[in-house]
Amino acid sequence: MKNVLVLGGTGFVGAHVCEKLVRAGWHITVPTRRWVNARPVLHLPTVRVVEMDVHDEAALAQALAGHTAVVNLIAILHGTQAAFERVHVDLPQKLGRACQAAGVRQLVHVSALGANAENTQSSPSMYLRSKGQGEVVLTMAATGQPGFDLTLLRPSVIFGADDKFLNLFAKLQKVFPVMPLAGADTRFQPVWVQDVAAAVVRSLQGGLSPSPRVIELCGPDVFTLKELVQLSAQLAGVRMGRGRPVLPLPPWLGRVQARLLELAPGDPLMSRDNLASMQIDNVASGQLLGLASLGITPSALTAIAQGYLAPQK
Numbered sequence: 001m002k003n004v005l006v007l008g009g010t011g012f013v014g015a016h017v018c019e020k021l022v023r024a025g026w027h028i029t030v031p032t033r034r035w036v037n038a039r040p041v042l043h044l045p046t047v048r049v050v051e052m053d054v055h056d057e058a059a060l061a062q063a064l065a066g067h068t069a070v071v072n073l074i075a076i077l078h079g080t081q082a083a084f085e086r087v088h089v090d091l092p093q094k095l096g097r098a099c100q101a102a103g104v105r106q107l108v109h110v111s112a113l114g115a116n117a118e119n120t121q122s123s124p125s126m127y128l129r130s131k132g133q134g135e136v137v138l139t140m141a142a143t144g145q146p147g148f149d150l151t152l153l154r155p156s157v158i159f160g161a162d163d164k165f166l167n168l169f170a171k172l173q174k175v176f177p178v179m180p181l182a183g184a185d186t187r188f189q190p191v192w193v194q195d196v197a198a199a200v201v202r203s204l205q206g207g208l209s210p211s212p213r214v215i216e217l218c219g220p221d222v223f224t225l226k227e228l229v230q231l232s233a234q235l236a237g238v239r240m241g242r243g244r245p246v247l248p249l250p251p252w253l254g255r256v257q258a259r260l261l262e263l264a265p266g267d268p269l270m271s272r273d274n275l276a277s278m279q280i281d282n283v284a285s286g287q288l289l290g291l292a293s294l295g296i297t298p299s300a301l302t303a304i305a306q307g308y309l310a311p312q313k
């Protein structure tokens, strides 16, 4: 029987990964911090949810027992340096050791486009530096275990019906008269959540290039952030598709805006670290494998986003 542990299986990407894995005949265990967070996958057959602390290495090794593979989708977007290191570096390190202890030989780790495992310190944000370090510790763990199969997936920003990206831009423009926008010229290559989920499932099926392999997951089209904001309004029919005026902010004012947003309660819409990530474009390097290496043709954003942003008739 094919058994896989999916860390972060309750999240935006994770729920789609679980759906596809179920269809592909996998039996899945999904750890969660809180049972209630697992609602997106509770209805799926062959999915078992367990409430546990994945940062407890012994518990992690115990949870891995009896599984042939593991997928790691756990990440945070905001936090302190210590929080990024705990989730993006320490957890993968524990996971590498726990795989060895439990005899799990296959790992798919979802990193992020812009992570640089060759020179982690060159990345402009804590998020990207820690993502790069996470890749380094897993690569070291895999190298120390002959026959271990490691796939590192690096998606650009991910869109889909339940995204917090195009949906958010559209929602903000329904409320506010103008869009003050930091990082307006940063380029992205958005990838569909279904293509990311398919890449995870395909990575588990074997027969790929030698391990460890790094694969960039990008859509077919490149957009600036400003273009994505405008497109979201157009597709959502804000002001008859004209959207709101977008006011690109200079870097210093962007940092002030991000600082103010960090002070608001809950998860910030944008943090100074998010802004730092946007100092580099989020597009395929062209130096690494892409979705095509997994036999997946990336889907274009506009037609799909229209399907979920367009006003309900």
Ligand SMILES: NC(=O)c1ccc[n+]([C@@H]2O[C@H](COP(=O)([O-])OP(=O)(O)OC[C@H]3O[C@@H](n4cnc5c(N)ncnc54)[C@H](OP(=O)(O)O)[C@@H]3O)[C@@H](O)[C@H]2O)c1
Residues within 6 Å of the ligand: 007, 008, 009, 010, 011, 012, 013, 014, 031, 032, 033, 034, 037, 038, 054, 072, 073, 074, 075, 076, 087, 110, 111, 112, 113, 155, 156, 157, 158, 159
């Ligand atoms: N979304 C994007 O646009 C995007 C772009 C590039 C890369 N990625 C990468 O893709 C992966 C999946 O992203 P996503 O958007 O699906 O993330 P998500 O919706 O935020 O889900 C992350 C999951 O991780 C778990 N989690 C969060 N913080 C945790 C912590 N401190 N300790 C333990 N578990 C924690 C949560 O599970 P519970 O609440 O059930 O415990 C949650 O379901 C991540 O590696 C992310 O960096 C995403």
